[in-house]
Amino acid sequence: MSSDTAVITPGRRLGIAQEYEAGPGTYVRNGTIFSSILGTKRISSKSEDTEKPVISVEKSDSKFAIPVIGSEVLARIVRINPRAASVAIMMVGSTPCQEDFQGIIRAQDIRATEKDLVQMINSFHPGDIVRAEVISLGDQRSYYLATTRNEHGVVFAQSADGNAMVPVSWEEMQDPKTGAIEKRKCAKTF
Incomplete structure (x- = not known):
């Protein structure tokens, strides 16, 4: 019925x-x-x-993750433009989301200092997985996220050749097979 x-x-x-x-x-x-x-x-x-x-x-009795202000999330970069990156939020803390939530990382929310020098293409690429913090519930379509803290940023990226890259500094990742270096806003891993 x-x-x-x-x-x-x-x-x-x-x-x-x-x-x-x-x-x-x-x-x-x-x-x-x-x-x-x-x-x-x-x-x-x-x-x-x-x-x-x-x-x-x-x-429902099931546990569903919903982003709230201050929560740490893992998100996939969907697309970028000069002012912002659109993301799909996949996990809140260590709990996977039932469905992807949309989010935005604005250029001014990427780094804590020298915000006017940030270039989106040197921070993220589509397909990158980033760790970020929810800073606002945003508008009806998207949460606003920030990667201003050292532990926030790209945690997984693939090179142009399709190989998994490793961070070599806070703003560069390297393809270990080809040696190619690409710019990213890297997360400090502990």
């Missing part, structure tokens, strides 16, 4: 109030139904009380 879908995060758009009745775990804003909790989306069939199907979100 009900249908299951993927895991739903708070603030996720579920449907419109013209087609569904808002149930537990949801709220309505401007005619749109949103999730108010983390859980599983349920759509119940029409009943005698309602003319429309009821859409709700039920809490």
Whole structure:
């Protein structure tokens, strides 16, 4: 009598109030139904009380990682432009995310000093895995992340030849097979 879908995060758009009745775990804003909790989306069939199907979100017993301000995350660089890098957040602390969350690392949030000298192409490349800190919940689409601390930055990168690189300084990584050096904002590993 009900249908299951993927895991739903708070603030996720579920449907419109013209087609569904808002149930537990949801709220309505401007005619749109949103999730108010983390859980599983349920759509119940029409009943005698309602003319429309009821859409709700039920809490799940599973542990899901959700980024919060101050949490350390692992993210994959998806794309870069001169002012920011778009990332997919894969882990919060040591807990994997059920689904990737979108994030942004702005140029001014890469280093703590000499922020005006930062060049995005010398800090990250698409496909790099970075350790960062959530500094703001951002806008509706993305979390804002920073790599200003020494232990934050690129933790895994592949060279142009496809080989795993190793850090040789805080701003360079080297392909051990070819000896090629590429610029990155490296994380200090302990």
